[in-house]
Amino acid sequence: MLINEIFYSLQGEGLLAGTPSVFIRLAGCPLHCKWCDTKYAWDNTLRTDYTVDQITESILQYKTKFVVITGGEPMITPDAAIKSNVPDLVKALKDCHKHITIETAGIAFIPNLHCDLMSISPKLSNSTPDDKKLAKIHENARLDLAVLGALIDEYNYQLKFVVDSPDDLNEIKQIIEDITNVNPQKVMLMPQAKTRDQYIAKAPMVADLCKNSGFLFGPRLQVMLWDNQKSR
Numbered sequence: 001m002l003i004n005e006i007f008y009s010l011q012g013e014g015l016l017a018g019t020p021s022v023f024i025r026l027a028g029c030p031l032h033c034k035w036c037d038t039k040y041a042w043d044n045t046l047r048t049d050y051t052v053d054q055i056t057e058s059i060l061q062y063k064t065k066f067v068v069i070t071g072g073e074p075m076i077t078p079d080a081a082i083k084s085n086v087p088d089l090v091k092a093l094k095d096c097h098k099h100i101t102i103e104t105a106g107i108a109f110i111p112n113l114h115c116d117l118m119s120i121s122p123k124l125s126n127s128t129p130d131d132k133k134l135a136k137i138h139e140n141a142r143l144d145l146a147v148l149g150a151l152i153d154e155y156n157y158q159l160k161f162v163v164d165s166p167d168d169l170n171e172i173k174q175i176i177e178d179i180t181n182v183n184p185q186k187v188m189l190m191p192q193a194k195t196r197d198q199y200i201a202k203a204p205m206v207a208d209l210c211k212n213s214g215f216l217f218g219p220r221l222q223v224m225l226w227d228n229q230k231s232r
Contacts, residue, residue: 188218
């Protein structure tokens with residue numbers, strides 16, 4: 001598997017925010033979101049090729065049962081000709097009695113993954129890159145309602161939306177309505193912020209949107225605590 005990094009930190013987002021967790025960051029992502037805070041994981045050449053056994057061995061040194069498979073985009077291999085090894089990794093981690101979260105944009109479906117939480121972050125139009133060529137690719141790939149519905153049907157899930165302005169709320173509500181099978185109590189709104197100062201400035205706006213909509217406020221501890229430092 002093409003691994004960008006493996007590190008130990010606190011889960012920064014979602015229902016398990018604050019939980020000590022080992023992060024396995026896979027390399028490669030097709031979306032190139034404008035506000036992505038892990039752009040260093042886009043390039044699948046900046047990686048180390050690990051076997052599943054090597055990954056499992058490396059995480060056992062950490063005294064936590066919580067493991068997060070993230071990216072990049074872990075549900076898609078950088079090389080379309082190569083079958084995803086995520087099912088094998090999930091099985092190996094489960095054999096070690098780990099709690100497994102998979103963080104995904106929700107653009108690809110893999111069935112029968114024995115994960116504990118599918119953490120889905122659908123990309124809104126606010127994520128579209130400024131580069132025209134990348135923007136076209138991004139817009140064609142960033143949202144797949146059928147895949148989102150399938151993931152929600154199959155897995156215990158949470159939906160996390162990155163909010164940049166109050167106008168994003170209408171788009172979020174439309175996506176949820178179009179998917180049709182969403183539990184509103186599993187929907188979280190997170191401030192779009194690459195720095196601690198941006199997070200502090202934008203969080204009150206997102207909090208007001210949560211109060212008005214009934215959706216949960218999603219923290220981003222990696223930004224608040226460590227100003228979005230790599231491997232934190």
